[in-house]
Each structure stands twice: as C-alpha cells, then as structure tokens.
Amino acid sequence: MTDAHQVIDNEVKSSDVVLFMKGTPQFPMCGFSGQVVQILNYIGVPYKGVNVLEDETVRQGIKEYSNWPTIPQLYVKGEFIGGCDITREMFQAGELQQLFTDKGIPVGQNA
Amino acid sequence: MPMDAHEIETMIKAALPDATIEIKDLAGDGNHYAATVTSSAFKGKSRVQQHQMVYGALQGRMGGVLHALALTTVASDNS
Numbered sequence: 001m002t003d004a005h006q007v008i009d010n011e012v013k014s015s016d017v018v019l020f021m022k023g024t025p026q027f028p029m030c031g032f033s034g035q036v037v038q039i040l041n042y043i044g045v046p047y048k049g050v051n052v053l054e055d056e057t058v059r060q061g062i063k064e065y066s067n068w069p070t071i072p073q074l075y076v077k078g079e080f081i082g083g084c085d086i087t088r089e090m091f092q093a094g095e096l097q098q099l100f101t102d103k104g105i106p107v108g109q110n111a
Numbered sequence: 112m113p114m115d116a117h118e119i120e121t122m123i124k125a126a127l128p129d130a131t132i133e134i135k136d137l138a139g140d141g142n143h144y145a146a147t148v149t150s151s152a153f154k155g156k157s158r159v160q161q162h163q164m165v166y167g168a169l170q171g172r173m174g175g176v177l178h179a180l181a182l183t184t185v186a187s188d189n190s
Contacts, residue, residue, distance in 0.1 A: 032179075068159075069166050069174030085182050086158045 004061030011058070012065075012075045016105050017047035020062050021072040025049040032084040033072040039091045044108015045100050077103050113141035114177050119169070126168030127152050131187070137179070145181040153186035161186070 012018055017040070023029030025037050025047075040047050052059040052071055063069055066080045074081045076099060081087065090096040100107050116134040123132055123146075130150040137143040146165075153161045161184035166173045173180060 063174065067163060069171070080159060082159055082162070086162065089158065089183070 004057045005065060008058060008061050008065045011050050013078050015046075015048040016077055016103070017045055017100075018050060018075045019047055019072055020050045020052055020058070020075075022051070022053050024051050029053060030071070032070070035084050036072045036074060036087050039087060039096070043091070043097055043100065045105060076100070076105070114172060115141060116144065119144065119146065119177070119180070122170065122172075123148060123165060123168045127164065129187075137181070142177075143179040144177075145183075147183045147185065149185040149187045151187050153184055154188075156186070158184065 011020075019025075019033075019036060019040065021028060021030070021033035021036065023033055025041075028034035028037050037049070050058065052062060059071070062071065062073060066073055068080065068083060070083050072084055072087075074083070074087050081096075081099070082090070087096065090099070097107060116136055120132045120134055123130055127148070127150045129152065130148050132149075133147045135145045137145055148165055152164065156164070162182055165182060165184065169177065169180075
C-alpha cells in the first residue's frame with residue numbers, strides 16, 4: 001500500500017498538470033475522462049495523462065490518495081483539483097483557466 | 112447492481128439532515144444519476160470538500176454500485 005502511495009505521489013508531482021483517467025488522452029475509455037480531456041485540450045494546457053486501467057494498484061490507490069472515489073482526477077502542481085463535475089463547473093465559470101494562469105502554467109490562445 | 116434514487120436521497124439526508132436534494136435518473140436505467148444537493152453544511156467548504164461530504168454520506172457506494180452520479184453542490188444560507 002505504501003508503495004502504491006509513493007508511486008502515485010511521484011506521478012502527481014511529475015508534471016504541472018496530471019490527469020488520472022481511464023484510457024489515454026488520445027483514446028479515452030470512459031465518457032467522464034473524455035470530458036476532462038476535451039476541456040484541457042480546449043484550454044490548450046500541456047498535461048500528462050495517466051491511464052489507471054494499465055495498473056490496478058494505481059487505479060485503487062489513487063482513490064485513497066485523494067479520498068475521492070471516482071476517476072478521472074485532475075491534479076495541478078501536486079494539488080487535487082477535482083473530478084469531472086468540478087472540473088467542468090470550474091471551466092464553465094472561467095475558474096480553471098484562472099487557476100492555470102495563477103499557477104504560472106501557460107495556456108493556449110483558446111482560453 | 113443499481114441503486115434507486117430514493118435510497119441515494121435517504122443516505123444523503125442521514126448525513127446532511129438540512130439538505131435539499133434533487134435527483135434525476137439520466138438514462139432511466141437506475142444507474143446514471145445527476146444530483147443537486149443544497150445544504151448549509153457546505154458553507155465555507157471547498158467544492159472538493161463538499162463533494163467528499165456527499166461521497167462520505169454514500170458510504171463507499173460511489174464508484175462501486177453507484178457508477179455515475181453527476182454531482183452539483185450548493186451552500187445555502189439558512190443555518
């Protein structure tokens with residue numbers, strides 16, 4: 001269990017924006033993961049996708065790591081931001097774009 | 112195994128007694144729901160914390176028997 005936590009912690013901190021998802025950004029395997037991918041692509045922010053379907057330890061471990069029961073999960077600079085609903089709400093309110101800007105993460109011109 | 116809307120509402124109410132809960136069965140299959148939960152208990156909490164309170168109320172069913180619950184939380188003023 002400790003190993004899983006360490007592996008996940010390393011992944012979370014491996015990039016400014018990390019999305020734990022089912023499938024890959026190119027081929028999302030779940031509608032909720034796909035929605036977050038579309039939002040991040042639209043904003044034009046660089047991010048790393050971690051496919052939890054490739055590793056059962058990560059798939060279960062990530063839920064304990066954040067005390068969050070579902071996937072996708074979005075992390076920015078090591079901080080858990082939310083799942084699909086919160087990401088969408090923040091995007092629609094313009095808060096997600098603001099968050100990236102505040103954290104000094106470059107976003108594309110669509111934002 | 113699906114959960115019915117009434118069961119979801121009852122569990123949330125048990126944890127957040129003042130909550131107003133609206134649940135929609137999105138696909139009519141008893142497995143894909145959207146819920147809006149309004150409670151004064153959410154005041155001063157982040158969105159993540161508000162959602163965690165609702166997931167906590169569902170005692171592990173979210174992500175298990177309950178696959179899809181699109182959640183919106185609203186902090187009400189009446190306390």
